[in-house]
Amino acid sequence: MRAKMQWIQDPSQINVDNLNNERREISRHFRNKKKAYLRAKIEELETNSKIQNIRDLYRGINDSKKGYQPRCNIVREEKGDLVAVSHSIVARWRNYFSQLFNVHGVKNVWQTELYTAEPLIPESSAFEVQLAIGKLKSHKSSGIDEIPAELNKAGGGTICGEIHKLITSIWKKEKLPEEWKESIIVPIHKKGHKTDSNNYRGISLLPTTYKILSNILLSRLTPYAKEIIGIINVLFDATGRQFIIYSAFAKYLRKNGSTMKKFISFL
Numbered sequence: 001m002r003a004k005m006q007w008i009q010d011p012s013q014i015n016v017d018n019l020n021n022e023r024r025e026i027s028r029h030f031r032n033k034k035k036a037y038l039r040a041k042i043e044e045l046e047t048n049s050k051i052q053n054i055r056d057l058y059r060g061i062n063d064s065k066k067g068y069q070p071r072c073n074i075v076r077e078e079k080g081d082l083v084a085v086s087h088s089i090v091a092r093w094r095n096y097f098s099q100l101f102n103v104h105g106v107k108n109v110w111q112t113e114l115y116t117a118e119p120l121i122p123e124s125s126a127f128e129v130q131l132a133i134g135k136l137k138s139h140k141s142s143g144i145d146e147i148p149a150e151l152n153k154a155g156g157g158t159i160c161g162e163i164h165k166l167i168t169s170i171w172k173k174e175k176l177p178e179e180w181k182e183s184i185i186v187p188i189h190k191k192g193h194k195t196d197s198n199n200y201r202g203i204s205l206l207p208t209t210y211k212i213l214s215n216i217l218l219s220r221l222t223p224y225a226k227e228i229i230g231i232i233n234v235l236f237d238a239t240g241r242q243f244i245i246y247s248a249f250a251k252y253l254r255k256n257g258s259t260m261k262k263f264i265s266f267l
Helices: 016-050 054-066 086-101 126-134 149-154 156-173 208-229 238-264
Strands: 184-189 200-205
Touching (some): 126 149, 126 156, 126 208, 149 208
Antiparallel strands (some): 184 200
8 A cells, every 4th residue: 555645745635534534544554463473373373282382482471571672782882882783783783791701810719628520531432422512402593603503403413413523633634623612692682772782791692513513512511410429409501500510620621631631631
């Protein structure tokens, strides 16, 4: 539907009745569009409920509760000025997360009695790789490698064998690929005004294959960590995994770091 625009010099020539009719017609048109959209969303929720697609069902319910959420494509600099140019926005986020994640001058280092590690550290087996792949969480955003976890799980023995060869090569060389040392930081809004970068937290999207090696290291170090620091109630997400690994490193490597050289090189 196109509205014909005419330049009218004399306001007395405006037909008020025709203008009101056009406004009512436009309002009726958008109401019908809104009803059709809501009807389609309700049918989508009913379909997801019938086929037991719980993930999309709850996602649709949450989206309907939140309503329309406009995107914010501008950010405020440290001085308070708003920037809308893409490269300036990226520079602002880079500076913000660089200051947030890079902590300098750590004090009050805690020291305690140290233990020794096992002298022999065997290479990972194909079964360990298979278990580590099974521990990957689905429906998660991929990192710089752009490989979703679902692809590794659906690959079967072929993918498992190739990943096992890769991890074995890394284990022998004691060096991570350069791509695995990079992550994609995504800002997630917490609360407050969306233009203020201080109202965001950052999540790091790691390469999926790196997570497989991380799961193998976690399974190797967890028995030692339980023996040294005791059994703790920690969810084995990214934070819990780092806590377990770094706690074990801090207690083992100070006294007998050479025997754990293969592990420390992975950090």
